[in-house]
Amino acid sequence: MRRGFLNRPGPFGSSKKADDEDLCSSMSKAAIGEYLPKSNSDAPTREPTVPSSQQKSKERNTKPRSLGWPIDTPRTAAQVESVDEFVAVYAKAGSPGLAIRGCRHPDASPTDPAFCAWLSFSDVYSKIPNIGWKKLLSTPSSVPYRILPVNGAGLGMVATRAIYAGETINIERPVFISPVALPTYDNLEDSLQDIYKIAMGVLDPRTVAAIMSLSNCKPVTKHPISKLRGIIDTNTLYCSFPQSEYLPHYGGVFLDMSRCNHSCIPNATWDWDHCSLSMQLRALQPIREGEEITLSYLGHWQSRSERQRELKTKYDFTCTCPACEPAVSTETQTIASSDSTTKSKSTTPLSEKRAAIAASDSRRKIIINSKILADALWKNWATPTSTQPSTKLIEFHERILQLRAEEGYHHDSEDNYAYLAHACAALGDEQGFKRWAKKLMEWRAWGPGQTGADRRMTWKRWVEDPTTSPAWGLRGTGTN
Ligand SMILES: C[S@@+](CC[C@H](N)C(=O)[O-])C[C@H]1O[C@@H](n2cnc3c(N)ncnc32)[C@H](O)[C@@H]1O
Structure with a gap:
């Protein structure tokens, strides 16, 4: 077996915080450098090597204490970005085997269809007992959305009433979970074929049909699992299992939440709760009735060109959200189209758009x-x-x-x-x-x-x- 690497990055793929940090390293810090100490004389006084008892007491009082959430929260392990990194973390985790778990409610029999097929490394699997997953009790009493066709973006999630900022829009369990990176045989699709077949076999055929109706932005080949693989790559949202020190990164496919389209100024976000195996969708902004509910598939703060590149490569679309296609003022457009002499002197729609970007x-x-x-x-x-x-x-x-x-x-x-x-x-x-x-x-x-x-x-x-x-x-x- 050649140890390969199947990576499914995306929103839909990678840890939001990890994304932010990767970006940071490549950017200039000059813009806010003025807030940091400019010279050593600006830096705090260093404590002497052997503090006196008075100094010790002062140190106790001034010693940084944890600021708690949201500033001091445990970070998940860094996302692996290459085959070599994956091979290294996989070895550190003890080269765990893969297991397929059918997640069922406690009152279901082992032969009942599972609500979720969970493809898991044994290091996570062995730490989470298979005693059944309680029914989700805290879902909102009426879901405030419908899945409807959305202009130019296939299906999407649309609000059926006004939603307030911070409101929980939905709590949903995944129907399929898989590690974002897997060891593979030489032929990736052959090596996944049996695994995916068993995984789909633990689900209700209606759930499998619903998965197969999700969107696929990847090319479909003649291989029997090509379409399913494309669907999984297009629709997984990032989930983490901190039970694993080295391999906590997983992706889940959701029948509703995976219908959320992307915006670079999203009005919703998601929070994963590994304890209840569920995802919470939460409004970031007030959302009007009839407005589309959107997520960001990216770390939020890339430049427009970086965002466009990543969205095209991973999801095969060109984003036209207001951050990518800022509106230009009608006044400027009129001047530009009706009077060519003024046009050369005034702001054109194009230059206005460039300036906004x-x-x-x-x-x-x-x-x-x-x-x-x-x-x-x-x-x-x-x-x-x-x-x-x-x-x-x-x-x-x-x-x-x-x-x-x-x-x-x-x-x-x-x-x-x-x-x-x-x-x-x-x-x-x-x-x-x-x-x-x-x-x-x-x-x-x-x-x-x-x-x-x-x-x-x-x-x-x-x-x-x-x-x-x-x-x-x-x-x-x-x-x-
Ligand atoms: C996770 S799915 C979202 C749901 C999908 N629209 C559907 O019909 O099921 C991701 C796919 O939706 C489409 N999509 C998502 N956001 C989009 C956007 N802002 N503009 C155009 N297409 C978008 C792309 O085809 C992308 O590959």
């Missing part, structure tokens, strides 16, 4: 860079010895909130809200802390399941008594 690319670059710089800035600012002005951190995150809003992202700024709340706490500003923390909690981004409930409870406790929050008084002006 360049402005959007530049905002996105600053936003993505701010994500990596935020941690360094916090560490530099949130200490009594910092020489940074007390307003610096607040200005930084308020500026990012403004840029995000200009890009059409008005609500989903949980990291910025959290940093702003912690900055107020560091300055001993109780009201400021409560204001930003409440904004974070109103936004309801804590995610599904027990993890989400724990995150919410932590912030609720901090809001009740901001002096218990981790950053309280770190700038030395609070009660600490």
Whole structure:
């Protein structure tokens, strides 16, 4: 057997945070460099090698404490990008075998059709007991959407009533789960044929028919599994199983959520809950009745040309969302088409469009860079010895909130809200802390399941008594 590599990247494929980080490394940090220390004299004073007991006590008080969710959350292992990387992580995981599990409810018999066929590495499989998956209890009482034809994009998910920002639109289980990368034989399709046949065999034939009716953007060959493979590649949403240290990356196919089309300014996002094996679809913006519900298939902040390239390669379409095709003003269009002399002097629709795209690319670059710089800035600012002005951190995150809003992202700024709340706490500003923390909690981004409930409870406790929050008084002006 040659150890090969089947990788299914995409939204639909890769960890959102990992995507963001990859992008960061290739971009200039100049745009927000002004917020970072310019020289050593700006840096916090270093602790002596052998601290006195007084210094030790000061160190205890100033030692960085975890800021909790959404800033300090465990990261999943990095996505593998090449055959060599996959071979290495696969070996580290102990070269686990593949297992096919039919996921059933506890009251189903082992011969009943499964609601999901789960192709899993044995390292995950052995850690999750096959005792049956409880019925999903928390699905919204009436789903606020229908799957309908959408102009130029096949079928899509369309809102049947107004949906508020942060609202859970749907909670759904996948019908098929598979690792995003697999060891393969020389011929990929031959090696997958038996596996896919067994996997489809554990499902109800109606579920298999529904899977086979999903969209396929890949070429279909004569091979019996070519179409199914294309459907899986087109429709998987990223799911992770942190039970595996090295191979946590999986993709799930969903009968409804996989119908969501892409926008570079999406109005919805998804959160995976590995404990209940379910995906939550959540509104990022208020959505009007009749409006299409969209997801981003990409890490959010690439430039337009990078986005277009990736969408064409992976999903075979050209994006025409407002970020990719910004509207030009009718006034300029009229001038351009009716008066050729004025045209040469005024802004043409094309130059206006180019300028709008360049402005959007530049905002996105600053936003993505701010994500990596935020941690360094916090560490530099949130200490009594910092020489940074007390307003610096607040200005930084308020500026990012403004840029995000200009890009059409008005609500989903949980990291910025959290940093702003912690900055107020560091300055001993109780009201400021409560204001930003409440904004974070109103936004309801804590995610599904027990993890989400724990995150919410932590912030609720901090809001009740901001002096218990981790950053309280770190700038030395609070009660600490
Ligand atoms: C995951 S499916 C989405 C549902 C699909 N439209 C359907 O009919 O089932 C991804 C495919 O939908 C289409 N698609 C998604 N977003 C699109 C967009 N913004 N514009 C045009 N086509 C899009 C592309 O064909 C893409 O390969």
